[in-house]
Every structure is written in structure tokens, then in C-alpha cells.
Amino acid sequence: MAKPSSLELLPAPAWHALSEEQAIQELLGEEMSLAGLLEKGLSQAEVEKRQRQYGPNELKAKAATPAWVKFLQQFNQSLLYILMVAGAVKAFLGSWRNAIVIWAVVVINALISYIQEAKAEEAIAALAKSVVTEVTVLREGQKVRLPSRELVPGDVVLLSSGDRVPADLRLLSARNLQVDESALTGESVPVEKRLGSLPEDTPLADRQNMAYAGSFVTFGQGAGVVVAIGNQTQTGRISQLIEEGGSLQTPLTRKFEAFSLTLLKIILTLAAFTFLVGLVQGQAAASVFEAAVALAASAIPEGLPAVVTVTLAIGVSRMARRHAIIRKLPAVETLGSATVICSDKTGTLTENQMTVQAIYAGSRLYRVTGSGYSPQGQILFQEANSPVELRQWPALEACLVAGCLCNDSRLKPKDDGQWEVVGDPTEAALLVAAQKGGLDRDDLQRRRPRLDSIPFESEFQYMATLHRLGPEEHCIYVKGSVEALLPRCGSQMGPQGEIQPLEAERIRQQVEALARQGLRVLAFAQKAVPPSQTQVDHSDLQEGLIFLGLQGMIDPPRPEAIAAVRSCQTAGIQVKMITGDHVLTAQAIAEQMGLGGGKPVKAYSGRDLEQLSPEEFATAAKEGSVFARVVPEQKLRLVKALQSQGQIVAMTGDGVNDAPALKQADVGIAMGRGGTEVAKAAADMILTDDNFASIEAAVEEGRTVYNNLLKAIAFILPVNGGESMTLLLSVLLNRELPILAIQVLWLNMINSITMTVPLSFEPTTGREMTQPPRDPNANLLSPRLLQRILLVSVFNWILIFGVFEYVEQTTGNLNLARSMAIQALVIGRIFYLLSLSQAIPTLLGRGRASQLERHERLMDVAAIAIGIGAAILLQILFSQWSLFNTLFETAPLSWAQWGFCLLVSLPMIGVAALANRVDPEGASLARSPRKA
Numbered sequence: 001m002a003k004p005s006s007l008e009l010l011p012a013p014a015w016h017a018l019s020e021e022q023a024i025q026e027l028l029g030e031e032m033s034l035a036g037l038l039e040k041g042l043s044q045a046e047v048e049k050r051q052r053q054y055g056p057n058e059l060k061a062k063a064a065t066p067a068w069v070k071f072l073q074q075f076n077q078s079l080l081y082i083l084m085v086a087g088a089v090k091a092f093l094g095s096w097r098n099a100i101v102i103w104a105v106v107v108i109n110a111l112i113s114y115i116q117e118a119k120a121e122e123a124i125a126a127l128a129k130s131v132v133t134e135v136t137v138l139r140e141g142q143k144v145r146l147p148s149r150e151l152v153p154g155d156v157v158l159l160s161s162g163d164r165v166p167a168d169l170r171l172l173s174a175r176n177l178q179v180d181e182s183a184l185t186g187e188s189v190p191v192e193k194r195l196g197s198l199p200e201d202t203p204l205a206d207r208q209n210m211a212y213a214g215s216f217v218t219f220g221q222g223a224g225v226v227v228a229i230g231n232q233t234q235t236g237r238i239s240q241l242i243e244e245g246g247s248l249q250t251p252l253t254r255k256f257e258a259f260s261l262t263l264l265k266i267i268l269t270l271a272a273f274t275f276l277v278g279l280v281q282g283q284a285a286a287s288v289f290e291a292a293v294a295l296a297a298s299a300i301p302e303g304l305p306a307v308v309t310v311t312l313a314i315g316v317s318r319m320a321r322r323h324a325i326i327r328k329l330p331a332v333e334t335l336g337s338a339t340v341i342c343s344d345k346t347g348t349l350t351e352n353q354m355t356v357q358a359i360y361a362g363s364r365l366y367r368v369t370g371s372g373y374s375p376q377g378q379i380l381f382q383e384a385n386s387p388v389e390l391r392q393w394p395a396l397e398a399c400l401v402a403g404c405l406c407n408d409s410r411l412k413p414k415d416d417g418q419w420e421v422v423g424d425p426t427e428a429a430l431l432v433a434a435q436k437g438g439l440d441r442d443d444l445q446r447r448r449p450r451l452d453s454i455p456f457e458s459e460f461q462y463m464a465t466l467h468r469l470g471p472e473e474h475c476i477y478v479k480g481s482v483e484a485l486l487p488r489c490g491s492q493m494g495p496q497g498e499i500q501p502l503e504a505e506r507i508r509q510q511v512e513a514l515a516r517q518g519l520r521v522l523a524f525a526q527k528a529v530p531p532s533q534t535q536v537d538h539s540d541l542q543e544g545l546i547f548l549g550l551q552g553m554i555d556p557p558r559p560e561a562i563a564a565v566r567s568c569q570t571a572g573i574q575v576k577m578i579t580g581d582h583v584l585t586a587q588a589i590a591e592q593m594g595l596g597g598g599k600p601v602k603a604y605s606g607r608d609l610e611q612l613s614p615e616e617f618a619t620a621a622k623e624g625s626v627f628a629r630v631v632p633e634q635k636l637r638l639v640k641a642l643q644s645q646g647q648i649v650a651m652t653g654d655g656v657n658d659a660p661a662l663k664q665a666d667v668g669i670a671m672g673r674g675g676t677e678v679a680k681a682a683a684d685m686i687l688t689d690d691n692f693a694s695i696e697a698a699v700e701e702g703r704t705v706y707n708n709l710l711k712a713i714a715f716i717l718p719v720n721g722g723e724s725m726t727l728l729l730s731v732l733l734n735r736e737l738p739i740l741a742i743q744v745l746w747l748n749m750i751n752s753i754t755m756t757v758p759l760s761f762e763p764t765t766g767r768e769m770t771q772p773p774r775d776p777n778a779n780l781l782s783p784r785l786l787q788r789i790l791l792v793s794v795f796n797w798i799l800i801f802g803v804f805e806y807v808e809q810t811t812g813n814l815n816l817a818r819s820m821a822i823q824a825l826v827i828g829r830i831f832y833l834l835s836l837s838q839a840i841p842t843l844l845g846r847g848r849a850s851q852l853e854r855h856e857r858l859m860d861v862a863a864i865a866i867g868i869g870a871a872i873l874l875q876i877l878f879s880q881w882s883l884f885n886t887l888f889e890t891a892p893l894s895w896a897q898w899g900f901c902l903l904v905s906l907p908m909i910g911v912a913a914l915a916n917r918v919d920p921e922g923a924s925l926a927r928s929p930r931k932a
Helices: 020-028 034-040 044-054 067-073 078-092 096-116 121-131 234-244 251-280 285-299 304-321 331-336 345-349 394-405 425-436 441-447 482-488 504-516 559-570 583-593 606-610 614-623 632-644 656-664 677-682 693-732 741-761 783-811 814-836 839-843 851-880 882-888 895-905 908-918 920-924
Strands: 134-139 142-147 156-160 168-180 216-228 324-326 340-343 355-361 364-368 379-381 410-413 419-422 450-457 462-470 473-480 489-493 499-501 520-529 545-554 574-578 603-605 626-628 649-653 667-671 685-687
Touching (some): 020 034, 020 168, 020 216, 034 168, 078 096, 285 693, 304 324, 304 331, 304 741, 324 693, 331 693, 340 345, 340 632, 345 574, 345 583, 355 394, 355 425, 364 394, 394 425, 394 441, 394 473, 394 545, 410 425, 425 441, 425 520, 425 545, 473 482, 482 489, 482 520, 482 545, 504 520, 504 545, 545 583, 559 574, 559 583, 559 693, 574 583, 583 603, 583 626, 603 606, 606 614, 606 626, 606 632, 614 632, 626 632, 632 656, 649 656, 656 667, 656 677, 667 677, 685 693, 693 783, 693 814, 741 814, 783 895, 783 908, 814 895, 851 882
Parallel strands (some): 489 545, 574 626, 603 626, 649 667, 667 685
Antiparallel strands (some): 134 142, 134 156, 324 685, 355 364, 364 379, 450 462, 462 473, 473 520, 489 499, 520 545
16 A cells, blocks of 8 residues: 655545454555554554654644734724824824823733733644553554554554543454543443444444544453544544634624724714815914814724723623633623523533433332432332332332442542542442432442452443352342343343233333433343352353343433523523434433423434535524534534524533534633533633533623623713814814813823723623523614714713803913813713713612622622712812823812812703613613622
């Protein structure tokens, strides 16, 4: 076979569809046989040759973008372009103070964005970490231990319990081999491996003759030949999907970009118009240019980017208190606008702990309460829903004893009060069920010691153990699939321990009923043997077994996740399950969680999706609630299909297989406890408690953040509007400017930020999760919000221009007139701020309040009070301190003049009330909050 040239990738045939001999010949040529490879492995010369050809077994990340380039990329925003140009013009005109202030704002915003942006190579580094391990390899007839990065295609890797699979392997031998592939496929239980070829279209999760890089061996032994290393492995393919996925803009960044472009056009148009009008009127070009620059500066909301960043940062802090860690600032707002949450099943919606939920023994059905590996729970009669006294029902006791003794796993407590499985999760569930029935395994093992066993083998589909029950009594316990055990049974144990004829058809009907509930069903049997027998063989199990019962188990849904799903649906958010698990199991869990929203759950398997046209795929993505047995590429495609329909997609997950979809989603949410480092690195948000219910809290906080951002915009823009109108009118009337450029910067930067930041601390109203998601296509500034801004802008314009003209004409003091106009504007802003805030409704909350509630109310309004207090202090310094008089060309005010400013600003109260009628949505944001 022709070999690839230097560092060329191997061809990728369907290795699972080839026989062991064919796979070896494909890799090493016809001269190498299966027996020869298993005896000696590769020679050192062949290894060195292949290392030169294919390179090391490690994931190769794309070259990282230099830090200075990443920093410069932060300036690529329309609003910052406006600020940079304004600063340059100011510097050109010699106004260095103004220029430095403007540039400082630009640099600060760029720095914040640079620090918050996650490095793209983090995900790839985490993936590389997931496959670097020590491995046992057969080379030149010797077993050697070496780093996994030294593996080459054609190496024979020896696997045993506890090993991490270092590369993609085609298995050559397997003895009771089980591999945990949950991080890659989403399958919740270890996969039993076997030899032989499989159909070419076999899904990844069902390829029992393969072992994939990054998975873990949980039981048994095996050997496999390396067929893919590094980026060729299934994990490597996922790393390439992560690299290829673009960094999508969020709804907030898209809306701000559109808003900035619109504002840019308006500012340039107004500045050009002002300049032309001034020239036509015969004014000096220098003074007209100064007026045009002042107008541009007044129209730019310099403080808005900083306020947006602060608001998002506060949202980050609040979400952290509710177990959601934000890694990228825009994700705060984006989560609040999510319309679809695509959730992984295992460990996210479910406990990721197999739990016995039903037992059928002695022709009776029992229900088992509790979840996970905690022994808390009871065994109840299904029909009466009352507790069972185990000794009164020998068949039930015998079924539990068989599950407890025919078992190689164990549970051990952890420091945090949880339980850790040592062995197979399915066997662990049987141990817990026995504990709930009051059985003590240690006591059972002392009284019924094991003499011999037959390990589980996929060929036979059962496990058997031989035990000494007494001096004259030995017994074989068997557990396995119903298909394997039922034909070997000749009778069954009745409810009181009596031996009855086997009711095979009734048992099969019960198995089907349990399977329809998504339960994995195991059968149990026993056989008495002579006390002289000390070994057990397959021949002992051909016939004569006594059927004891069935145990049905499932990875159950989290109770709090069920409530969270219901809350999300109430808030108009669709919840879809995307999992690598079996479709029947996933559908049963979805039914329990109510994912159908009162309608039957529509489920698709990965194989179903493969057969759909692009149009049918888009329809399935929209209408389906469950997508099971899907591969990473299909998860990614589902997210893209939903996004193409205008949906804002949040994707949760914890495995390597979830990483590409996490990165593609508008908000990727990884699990902090059970999640892989790969998933965390690709995500925008991490749940510290691995609880789907925390997503509901995060969505509520995200919606609150968006509401607070709208308040900030509604508060800042009317000042810019009033300033711009004032300056434009002054130029048109050929009058002195009522407000200078340096004073505009004071208002737009210092005063606006001081008074707007407190809006970022506004609490939730408690009604956020009763409203449908915002239309993702809606403009940032709705028509009603624009009407509000225009109304308040007109009042600000009248206030500034009116006070300036009155004071200037009565006193002839330009500095005093400008100072009083600005102070009247700021006092009016205080009244307007209170109309937007929840402060007054909170303080005036009706009814009796506990001391804690009163304390919470005071904390809620503290930020607004501090902001107003700081603004008043700064405004006093602005006009009363001689240094500021010099810097900003202001003049001190007398008590009477302060009173005048207060008096003329009082109409703002009525204007604000009218604005709340014009924009009722804004008014609703200021209602008294209700604690979630």
C-alpha cells in the first residue's frame, strides 16, 4: 500500500466496517498478519519512519493571533470610530484637554473588551490535554510504557480497566471490555465492546469494535491497533470544528452596531449642515468649524459604551451569585434574549446516576423512590403506593439479593456527601436498590460468600456468580438481558417464594411496558446446585433457572430541572434535548420533563436526520423536541439551523462532543462540575452547580440586564438630543453657543456616567419570566422608546436654550448663563432618573414589611441615592470651585440662582410622567420589584 508523504494524513476508511485482518492490511500492508502484529507489534525502525511521516499524536492548534492584533481589533466599532475622529479633530484644533479625555474613553473601552474576550486557543489546548496520557504499547515483542504523543498509526495499544484511550483504535481483542464514551457520544452508560465488522452506516455511539481517543476503560481488557492520531481522531475532528466556528455577534452587539451606524450618519449630517449654514450666514470659518465639532461631540453619547460595559459586568456579578459564571460579557444580555435552549441530557437535565425505578417480582410490580446513588428512598407497591416489608415478599427479596451479589461494582462515599461508583453504573444502581430494601451487602457477602463467577460477556449477555448459602446449599445467581435469561428459565418464583410455572409471555409484556418508559431492563434468576460444586460454567446455565424478576433503571431527570423547563416555557423559551443517548430513553425523559409543552414529544434520531433534505432538516430542527443518537456535526448543524430561522440559541453541554455546538451557539453553557475542560473553554457561561435550574435564574438576570440597558439609553440620549438641538439652533440664529464643547464632555462623560451607572444596579422585578422573549430582529430603539427620547430631548433643549438666553440677556455674563443652563439641566435629569428607577416605588412599597425586606429595599435604592448624591456634589464643584471655573469656563451661583435652576426644572416631573405614558414599556420597568 502506498504510504502518505511527510506529515500527510492517513486515508480515513470506515474502520469499523473492516475485519481485523483487513484493517491491519489497510494500515501496514499485506505482509503483516493479525497474529504477527499481536505477537510483536511494530519494529523500532517502522515506528521512527512513521513518526517522521505522521508527526506526534497531539492536537495541533492554529496559530494564535498576536496580542497586539487582538487589542487593535477592539477598536473596530463604529461608535469608537466616531469618538476617535472627534478626538483627532479636537487635537487638530489645539483642544488637547478634550482630545485626551475622548481618547481615554476609547482606550478604556478597548482594554475592557480585550481583557474580557476569551483566547480562541483555550479550547484546543484543553482538547490536547484530554488526549495526552501514558499508554502501554506492544513494540518488538515487548510491552512498553510511553507517552501517548509517541504513538503512530499501526501501533498495538493494550487496554485495561482505568486506562484512558490515547488514540482512535480498531479493536483486535476484547475480554469483557467496557468503555465510557459519554464525553464523546453522550451515551450515559459504558459501552460493551466486541470484535467483528459492522455496517458502514453504523452511528458513532454504536461502533462496538472501536475505541476512541479521550474515552475511559471502565471494565475488562483489550487490545487495538491505532488507526487515527492527533487531528485525525474523532476528538481531533471536534477540535477542527471548534476552530472553524466563527465568533458570532450577539444580539446586543448587532443592535449596537446598527445603532452606531445610524448615529454616525445623523452626526455627520448635522455637523455638515451646521458648518454650511454658518458659512452661508457669513460667520468665520474657524468659529463655524468649532460649532460643528461641538455639535458632533454633543451628539456622541461618550459615556454609553462605559455604561454598557458596567451594566454587563454587574450582571456577571449577579449571575455568579446564582451559580452562573460568565466568561464573555455580551453573553449576559444574549441569554436574556434566548428563544431556544438546546440542552444535553446526561448530567444536565438528568442526574447522570443510573437509578432503579421499577421492580417486577412474583408477578407484582413495585415502584422505587429516590434518585441517584444516594440510599435514600423506598420500595412501594405500585398499585397501593405503600411501603413494602421486604421479608413478607420473598420473590422481591430474592430479586434484590441476586442484583446485590451478582455484582462486581461498589459505592464509596465522597467528602461532599455524594457517592462515587467504582465499576459499572448499572451495577451501582442495583446496589442502591438493595439498600433501599434494607439489605446490607457486606452482611449478605459474609452469609453467602462467592465461590466462583462468570464475568459478563457480550456473546452470552449475562453474568453469573456461585455462592455458598449454607453447609448443604449452594446457589447460582444470574443477571443479564431478558432475551438471554428467559429461554434458560423453566419456572419462576411466586410472590411468597413458591415455585410456579414460567409466565414467559406476561414477563415479555412487562418488559415492553418498562422499555416504553425509557427504562433499561435487566432480568434475574437463580439455580440451586449441589454443595459439592465449587465452580460455575456456562453449561450449568443452559436450563433449569428459576426466574426471580426484573429491575428497570434509568438516569432520572433532576426535579429542579423539570420546574426550570416549565418556567422557561412560561417565558416563551423552547427547550430542546440534544443527546447521544438512545432515542427511546431520551423520549421517555423528555415526556417526564414536559418538553412537548402539553403535546406529544417529537423525537428524531441521528439516522433520521441524515436522511432529511436541508429543508426537511430545518423543519425538524424547528418542530422536534428530542434529537437522540446525534454526532457532534449534527449538534452543530441543529444549532445553525435554528439560528438561520432567527432564533437566539443557548446550548448547554458537558462533553467533548458538545464543544463545537457550544461555540457556535449565541450562548454556550458548560457544566462546571461534570463538564470537560473542552466544553468549559468553548462556552460563554459555566454553571457551577451543574444544575439546569440555574439557567432559569441566569435568563432572568439577563432580561433584567437588558431592561437596565434600555433605561440607560433612555436616560443618556435625551441629553445628547437636547444639547444637539441647542447648538444647532444657536448656529441657525447666529447666537452665542449656550454650551461649550468642554462642557458637553463634562455632561456626556462625568455627569452621565455618575447618574447612569446606578441604573445598572436596578433589581429584578420578578416579572421577567412571565414575558415572552424579545424579538431578536427588533431594533435596539423601539418606536416608543424613540418617542420618549424625542419628548425629553425637546424639553432639555427648551430648558438649556431658555435658561441661557434669559440669564445672558438679564446679566450679560456668558459664563454664568452657561453654568445656570447646565445646572438646570442636571436637576431636571435627577427628576427624570427617579421616574426611570424603581427607587421610589420600592421605598413606598405597600403593606407591612419585615426587617429583612426593609433592608433589601434600602439596598435596592442605595445605588440611585449614591449616584444622585455624587452628581450633586460634582455639580457644586463644577460651578462653585474656582479651579473648575477656570477649566470649564463656569461661574459660581448664588442661593437665589440655585433656586431658580430648581424652579425651572420642575416641569420635568410632568414631562417624565408624559414620557411614561408614551412609552408604557419603560414605565413598567419602574414598578416596585418583587424578589425572585
